[in-house]
Amino acid sequence: MNDAELRALIIKIIEEEMQQSIPIGVSNHHIHLTQSDFEILFPGQEMTVKAPLKQPGEFASNQTVTIVGSKGEIKNVRILGPCRKHSQVELSKTEARQIGVNIPIRMSGDLEGTPTVTVRTEFGQVAIQGAIAAKxxxxxxxxxxxxxxxxxxxxxxxxxxxxxxxxxxxxxxxxxxxxxxxxxxxxxxxxxxxxxxxxxxxxxxxx
Ligand SMILES: [Zn+2]
Incomplete structure (x- = not known):
């Protein structure tokens, strides 16, 4: 093998290696809201952007809510925008257990039969059916x-x-x-x- 061939081989190996590397995004607990649920929780307000997320068009908003279960609550749960067709609460199994909610592991949007939690702000509260651990x-x-x-x-x-x-x-x-x-x-x-x-x-x- 000559130098040029060796160089080409090394580049190919590096490229293959890089291609297989997948960046990891750790999702902290968060909530997606419909426009109407947002309006109940933040009457008269607009959802505002705190920081864009890596997926284009998605963002962490400045607004947060409290998630209430039978045994406790989680404060400062951030809303991820923009608004969606269905509201959805995403927690870890550990957090859900701590507040007394038994959540299934589901893909986003697959909410049939998922438990209902109360979501509260200083302005209002709403019951949301759709608490999951994201698959x-x-x-x-x-x-x-x-x-x-x-x-x-x-x-x-x-x-x-x-x-x-x-x-x-x-x-x-x-x-x-x-x-x-x-x-x-x-x-x-x-x-x-x-x-x-x-x-x-x-x-x-x-x-
Ligand atoms: Zn995702």
Missing amino acids: RHIHMSDKDAENFGVTKGQAVKVSIETEERKTIFDDVIVRPDPKFVLEMHIDTDEANAANVGKNAVAKLIKE
Whole structure:
């Protein structure tokens, strides 16, 4: 093998390696609201942007709410905007247990049979049916999906390696969309279990 061939091979290996690295976004507890639920909780107010999220068009708002269960409550739960067609509360299993709510693990929007929690602000309160722990998933563009050789809704296996822990997550759902940016979403329970810190990346395990 000559120098040029060696260089080409090294570049190919690095590119393949980089291609397989998936940035991790840890989702803290949050809530999505319909326009009408937002108006009950914040009468006369507009939802305002605190910070954009990595997925285009999505943002953390300045407004927060309190989630109330039978055994306790969680304060300062941030609203993620913009408004949606259905309100949805996303907690970790640990947090849900602490406030006395038994939540199923679901993909976003799959809310049939999910429990109802009370959501409160200083201005009002509303009962929202749709409390879940989000099923872990990977946002990606259609191009990413093609590069990874995966398809919408496919369950894949992913490894996360940190200095002190190596973890494999199975049953991670692929969510390609033309406007999505490559990012794996896990909740705080999963992040702690895998010792995920800043700049942690996941790798797709090819089978
Ligand atoms: Zn997500």
